[in-house]
Amino acid sequence: MMVMYTHFADLDSRLIVLSCIEDANTLTCVVTVVSKTGRCPHCHSTTSQRHSAYMRVIDDLPIQGRRVQLYLKARKWFCSNALCATKVFTERFDWLVPYGQRTIRLDEALRTIAFSSSCVQGATVTRQLGMPVSHDTLLRLIHKTEMPVSQSPFCGH
Template identity: 50%
Template sequence: MSVYDTSKSLDIVAFLPSSSARCPHCSITSSNRHSSYMRKIADLPVQSQSITIYYLKTAKWFCRNQSCEKKVFTERRSWLKPYQRRTVRLEEALRAIVFSTSALQAEKVCKQLGMKVSHNALLNLFIKPHSNESKSLSLALMTLLLNAAILTESLFVMRFLLSQSIYCPTVK
């Protein structure tokens, strides 16, 4: 592992070697490596310095189960969800901040704390369901936000919600 300290951030280059991985679909362990690639992941800041982990050589593996629908899979880590560019603990911290304030204020707070995130990304965290059970709650919340935006004539919120493919009645 290597750490590079710049004036505003810590860049960490990490390599976590593994000789095998378990398929997330069929749970069979494979030791037949397909390929590897580099991922760039954001983590919680340390002393107001943002942290970027250049997580090298995330491995892809061939699944040994012939009947598995996934022939090639990527190894999983408990601290990083699939397809995410932020660690689980950073996502939780950002959610806590955005749920306590508005997205614009949360962006300012995050900047002061050393978390690189835009207000649009924070708004996506607010609207994006945290789990499968809350998808209907998220849709109801977006509908409520859209109605509030129509009443207050907030063009920014309306544009954002419309970009999320939500049905909007014609505004007069």
Template identity: 45%
Template sequence: MIEILYQLDEHLLFISSYQEANQLTFVLKRETKSASCPHCGHLSHRPHSTYIRTIHDLPVGDQAVILIIQLHKWFCNQTDCTTKIFTEKVPWLSPYRRKTKRLEDTLRTIAFSMSCLQAEKVCQRLHMPTSHDSLLDLIKYTSVTEIADPSPFCGH
């Protein structure tokens, strides 16, 4: 399982894990020496502090997976940048979200394939706890970047 977590991010350091009823919890730390400011792009080597995020990931077998991860905040040293302190970004996690991108993609696929009330029940059964409202939000905020081939039944 640890190898799967390292596939998410090579900077993850495994601290500990524990198992509860139908749930695996992994405590991780992200070890980085620098981060790029999201506003100006300047590479900062000056850490500010750390903070903890609790993230849901895809289930393993019949157990939900929770990642408790320690991330860093950094100072931006650029004098002309309006951002003075920023949080490091990880590629497998969207800002302000509590689910990994791969879990969100799976939930989105399920939500688009059936009604959200049915999808909620399926997700609960698959150990991906979510509400039908969260599934509706995933559908609502999904961007349609390209239009599929038009149906022969559509008149133009």
């Protein structure tokens, strides 16, 4: 199981694995980040007043072909800045987009598959690799991807 801890340390060195359950196809881990303070995403002030906690289910890159699901215990905090419009906020993670259900590194792997094959074939490949998503999800990743603006070779365009 040392591979697993290294796998999550690459994701975030502050992650603590509370428990893991393995079956033939899936590795499910309950993880948390122990933090005594939170930083408001809007005014960037630091606070130590905790509001509550809740669980987020996050998919990550597979380990040895097995799907990895993280049950992340995330915390909510009160903003200590009286001038800030945000009263309660959720802690942010660099490896996870707000409201996201997949890690950024899993999204990047899925995006690579989506751009390198048809999305129907890509969905089959993702199931075989332990990161199952539908072809519609792969299409959404393609549409969300910002493409560089190219300059037209023609005059006046």
